[in-house]
Amino acid sequence: MQSFEQEITTMRHIKITLQYDGTNYSGWQVQKNGTSIQGLLEGALYIITGERSRVTGAARTDAGVHALEQVAVFKTVSLMKPEVLLKALNGNLPRDIRVTNAGECGNYFHPRYDAKNKTYSYIISRTGAYSVFTERYSWNMPYKMNCEAMREAANYLAGEHDFACFRASGCSSKHPVRTIHSIEVSDLPSVEFISLRFDAPVIKISIKANAFLRHMVRNIAGTLVEIGRGKLSPSKMKEILESKDRGLAGPTARACGLFLEKIEY
Numbered sequence: 001m002q003s004f005e006q007e008i009t010t011m012r013h014i015k016i017t018l019q020y021d022g023t024n025y026s027g028w029q030v031q032k033n034g035t036s037i038q039g040l041l042e043g044a045l046y047i048i049t050g051e052r053s054r055v056t057g058a059a060r061t062d063a064g065v066h067a068l069e070q071v072a073v074f075k076t077v078s079l080m081k082p083e084v085l086l087k088a089l090n091g092n093l094p095r096d097i098r099v100t101n102a103g104e105c106g107n108y109f110h111p112r113y114d115a116k117n118k119t120y121s122y123i124i125s126r127t128g129a130y131s132v133f134t135e136r137y138s139w140n141m142p143y144k145m146n147c148e149a150m151r152e153a154a155n156y157l158a159g160e161h162d163f164a165c166f167r168a169s170g171c172s173s174k175h176p177v178r179t180i181h182s183i184e185v186s187d188l189p190s191v192e193f194i195s196l197r198f199d200a201p202v203i204k205i206s207i208k209a210n211a212f213l214r215h216m217v218r219n220i221a222g223t224l225v226e227i228g229r230g231k232l233s234p235s236k237m238k239e240i241l242e243s244k245d246r247g248l249a250g251p252t253a254r255a256c257g258l259f260l261e262k263i264e265y
Helices: 004-010 037-049 082-091 147-155 216-228 236-243
Strands: 012-020 066-076 097-104 117-125 159-162 177-188 191-193 196-198 202-209 258-264
Touching (some): 037 066, 117 216, 147 202, 202 216
Antiparallel strands (some): 177 202, 191 196
């Protein structure tokens, strides 16, 4: 029988990068009710290795939120090469979840706490008669939107601030102070996807920060939409930020338009 010391020396740490369409899932984290990305990964690993491995992700995306680049780690005593594990995982996962890379990493690597920055993007469809190919991945807004006003308001959010006004209830973060390194509001005439162009105008809000609070990006997006529609002035954003009052900010934007885009280490 393998001793504890032998088990420690043979334990491997595997880092994976994955993408997923979050439409049909209850989010990243395992929950009592609902199907999660984490739960499906752990179930696939049990089928492949026979081990109850815990998969730790860099970001706990909410129900309906998508990921272009999520990073996760798990431990295993399996001798399978990373490329074999990658193929085996994809063979046991739904087609809307794909592992794109796998490799061994150091024992002390933590995908969440070692991340220096994360970038989230939010997509807003700008027309009432939206493209059917953007409906699943955007918040359709059949109103005229003032992007210049949205950009002016977004500038107030750059830098280190207390973002309590954009923090959802139930957030487990110890404090609401975060640093937004960049925030961009882009007015795009079309969307390009796998070399195809859909002539459906969208607004893309991209935020790069050292970390995020629960629903922070969606609450910022909802507030910027209120400003874009002319319901709030751009300078109101400064007042909302300084108030630290969630009740003064705009509504929470729909989950379907949010993408975890990039994680930097």
